[in-house]
Amino acid sequence: xxxxxxxxxxxxVSADPLETETSFSAADEAPQRRGPRWRTLLVFALLxxxxxxxxxxxxxxxxHAETDDAFVTSYVHQVNAHVGxxxxxVDVEQNADVKAxxxxxxxxxxxxxxxxxxxEAQLAQSEAIINFTKTQIAGAQAKMDQAQAELTKAQADFxxxxxxxxxxxxxxxxxDAAKAALDTASAGFVSAKSSALGMESGLHVAEAQLQNSKxxxxxxxxxxxxxxxIAPAAGRTSKRNAELGAYVQPGQTLIAIVEPEVWIExxxxxxxxxxxxxxxxxxxxxxxxxxxxxxxTVESISPASGAQFAMLPPDNATGNFTKVVQRVxxxxxxxxxxxxxxxxxxxxxxxxxxxxxxx
Numbered sequence: 001x002x003x004x005x006x007x008x009x010x011x012x013v014s015a016d017p018l019e020t021e022t023s024f025s026a027a028d029e030a031p032q033r034r035g036p037r038w039r040t041l042l043v044f045a046l047l048x049x050x051x052x053x054x055x056x057x058x059x060x061x062x063x064h065a066e067t068d069d070a071f072v073t074s075y076v077h078q079v080n081a082h083v084g085x086x087x088x089x090v091d092v093e094q095n096a097d098v099k100a101x102x103x104x105x106x107x108x109x110x111x112x113x114x115x116x117x118x119x120e121a122q123l124a125q126s127e128a129i130i131n132f133t134k135t136q137i138a139g140a141q142a143k144m145d146q147a148q149a150e151l152t153k154a155q156a157d158f159x160x161x162x163x164x165x166x167x168x169x170x171x172x173x174x175x176d177a178a179k180a181a182l183d184t185a186s187a188g189f190v191s192a193k194s195s196a197l198g199m200e201s202g203l204h205v206a207e208a209q210l211q212n213s214k215x216x217x218x219x220x221x222x223x224x225x226x227x228x229x230i231a232p233a234a235g236r237t238s239k240r241n242a243e244l245g246a247y248v249q250p251g252q253t254l255i256a257i258v259e260p261e262v263w264i265e266x267x268x269x270x271x272x273x274x275x276x277x278x279x280x281x282x283x284x285x286x287x288x289x290x291x292x293x294x295x296x297t298v299e300s301i302s303p304a305s306g307a308q309f310a311m312l313p314p315d316n317a318t319g320n321f322t323k324v325v326q327r328v329x330x331x332x333x334x335x336x337x338x339x340x341x342x343x344x345x346x347x348x349x350x351x352x353x354x355x356x357x358x359x
Contacts, residue, residue: 065276066355069327070266072286074348075259077233079104081248082226085111092255094240098231105242105254107227116220123213130206137199144192147185154178154185235259262346264296264332266354267306269325275358276301282332287351295338298356302329330356 085107092104161178238256242248264284268276276298284294305326307314332354339346 063357063359064355065268065272065358066353067266067268067272068351068353069268070264070332070352070354072262072346072348072350072352073265074262075233075235076348077235077257077259078253079229079232079255079257081105081107081229081242081250081252081254083107083112083223084248084250085109085227087242087244087246087248090240090242090244092231092237092240094237094255096237097235098237098257099234100231102231103228104231104237105229107229107248109224109227112220112224112227116217116224119213119217119220123210123217126206126210126213130203130210133199133203133206137196137203140192140196140199144189144196147189147192151182151185151189154182158182229254231257233257233259258348260343262348263299263334264352264354266330266332266352267327268330268356269327270305271325273301273328276330276356277358281357283355283357284332284334285353286346287353288347289342289345292342294342295335296332296354297335299331299333301331304328332356 087105088108089106090104091106092098092102098104158178158181161174235257238258240255242252242254248254264282278298278300280298282296282298284296286292286294305328307326334346
């Protein structure tokens with residue numbers, strides 16, 4: 001007679017307890033053997049990936065010089081006022097494209113127009129003085145010629161009187177009169193000649209004054225032209241620092257113009273320059289355009305470190321020397337094809353990361 005417990009067992013389960021325990025143990029061990037094998041394969045794959053990345057990164061470090069101390073730069077023209085004056089007209093907007101020679105501002109020109117008129121009047125006066133002096137010189141020259149003629153006649157009369165006085169044809173009184181006439185004619189000639197020379201010296205002074213008046217007139221014209229402030233180069237304007245009616249001082253910056261040509265100024269550590277040369281290719285990433293990698297070329301390397309161009313260069317001879325790795329500016333030129341259609345997004349001052357292939 002079978003027991004009730006055995007009767008309730010499933011048909012595929014053995015009634016023998018030992019046989020049942022053995023079958024369950026074998027079923028549990030199968031997943032345990034498969035589990036560690038998959039984990040081992042996963043770890044091995046991760047190790048291979050890490051090794052490949054490490055080798056690639058090491059190769060990159062050996063063949064590239066990289067820095068994030070880089071930025072986009074361009075030619076920036078500070079437009080200053082050459083003369084003081086009141087802004088009478090504003091012809092430029094902020095962040096606008098301008099061409100070389102475009103009028104940006106106009107200052108009130110009346111003060112400089114008055115100075116120009118004064119300089120022109122002074123020039124006219126100098127020209128009148130020269131004309132008057134030339135007339136005086138002509139008169140003095142005529143008087144000198146007359147004196148020369150009188151001297152010649154007096155000399156001839158004296159010579160005849162001196163010859164005749166020996167033969168007693170003329171009296172002693174007549175001889176003395178001829179000699180006095182000669183002395184008077186000689187003195188008159190010397191006086192006329194001195195007057196003519198004095199007039200010629202006055203002409204030289206008047207001519208110098210005329211040249212000075214011309215210089216003053218040209219300077220007045222130049223100062224008047226400075227009332228019209230034009231763009232020195234083509235580019236895009238920055239913030240406007242002067243408005244209509246404002247009084248500007250000489251040298252005051254009114255606006256800046258940034259040229260469209262841009263390049264990278266990268267500051268590399270001195271230890272990175274051993275294999276760097278002009279012409280090497282460069283990979284460029286702009287922080288403002290992270291989705292795009294630009295290409296470039298090393299154009300030139302600065303002849304001195306950036307510290308040498310600082311306002312207060314470091315002095316290592318003071319006794320408190322601490323060695324600091326210096327950085328040297330490197331100019332990198334963008335490849336034209338690389339930045340095509342991105343020209344308007346490249347702005348001076350944007351941060352960049354550059355990587356130079358030094359091998």
